[in-house]
Amino acid sequence: MLTPSFPIRTERLDLRPFTASDLESLHAYFSDPELHRYVDIGGPTDLEGSRAVLARRQKRTTLSDAGDSIQLAIVLRETGQIVGDVVLIWTRPEHRQGEVGYMLAPDHRGHGYAGEAAAGMLTLGFDQAGLHRITGRIDARNTASARLLERLGMRREAHLRENEIIRGEWTDEVIYAILAREWRGRPGAGHRGSY
Numbered sequence: 001m002l003t004p005s006f007p008i009r010t011e012r013l014d015l016r017p018f019t020a021s022d023l024e025s026l027h028a029y030f031s032d033p034e035l036h037r038y039v040d041i042g043g044p045t046d047l048e049g050s051r052a053v054l055a056r057r058q059k060r061t062t063l064s065d066a067g068d069s070i071q072l073a074i075v076l077r078e079t080g081q082i083v084g085d086v087v088l089i090w091t092r093p094e095h096r097q098g099e100v101g102y103m104l105a106p107d108h109r110g111h112g113y114a115g116e117a118a119a120g121m122l123t124l125g126f127d128q129a130g131l132h133r134i135t136g137r138i139d140a141r142n143t144a145s146a147r148l149l150e151r152l153g154m155r156r157e158a159h160l161r162e163n164e165i166i167r168g169e170w171t172d173e174v175i176y177a178i179l180a181r182e183w184r185g186r187p188g189a190g191h192r193g194s195y
Contacts, residue, residue: 001064002129008072010120013113015072015086018057022073023047025082026054029105038139039103040166063090063129070124074104074117083108086117088125088134096132098125115148122152126180133179139164140172149176153186 007014018026027050029035045053060071071087084104091097100121104114118136125131136154138145146156154176162170183189 001062002070003062004070004124004128006061006072007075008120008124009077010116012077013116013120014075014077015117015120016075017061018054018071018073018085020054020058022082023051023054025073026050026057026085029082029084029103032106034106035103036167038142038145038166038171040164057085060087063088066090066093070121072117072121074102074113076113083113084117086114086121088121088129090129090131091135096130098129098131098134100125100134100136109144115151118148118152122178122183126183131180133177134183136176138174138176139166140174146174146176152178153182154178 007016009015027045027047030050030053031045057071057073060069062068063070067090069087069089071085073082074084074086075082084102086102087100089099089101091099100118102114102118122134125134135157136145136149136152138149140146140159150156155178156174157177158175160173160175163173164171
């Protein structure tokens with residue numbers, strides 16, 4: 001079982017569990033249709049829908065069994081503003097495998113925050129959870145996310161044709177992955193700068 005010490009600190013960010021007082025911040029980005037363009041997570045919500053999303057995220061702080069996740073608010077340390085969230089899912093404990101994911105408010109993209117937060121979760125997965133392999137799954141149309149995963153050192157392993165229906169449309173899914181030894185051995189492995 002893994003319950004990390006919080007916050008997880010990166011160069012510019014604090015990754016911490018969600019609290020009840022985060023409703024307004026979460027709703028500000030989760031209700032934006034642009035955020036849901038490439039993911040099938042139910043679409044933009046009203047305030048009550050965001051309250052339910054927040055309640056689920058508040059419970060995701062420990063890895064103890066398959067399917068468990070640690071889902072954290074991405075907080076700009078300098079301002080205290082929440083700009084998105086990041087998740088590490090324990091997909092296959094018997095094979096020490098996980099998955100990383102992230103959501104960033106559209107108006108905070110382009111600053112490297114998602115990459116920095118994802119790098120923090122990869123480090124958590126490999127160094128604290130003892131994972132052997134971590135994947136990232138994205139909509140094939142999301143080229144910005146593909147570039148982010150590649151900057152993290154993840155390799156493209158699969159392209160699944162018309163694998164999901166997102167907002168009534170068949171879409172392709174691309175799977176990226178990295179092994180613990182690759183994460184630790186990549187150039188600049190000791191540096192957690194911009195991604």
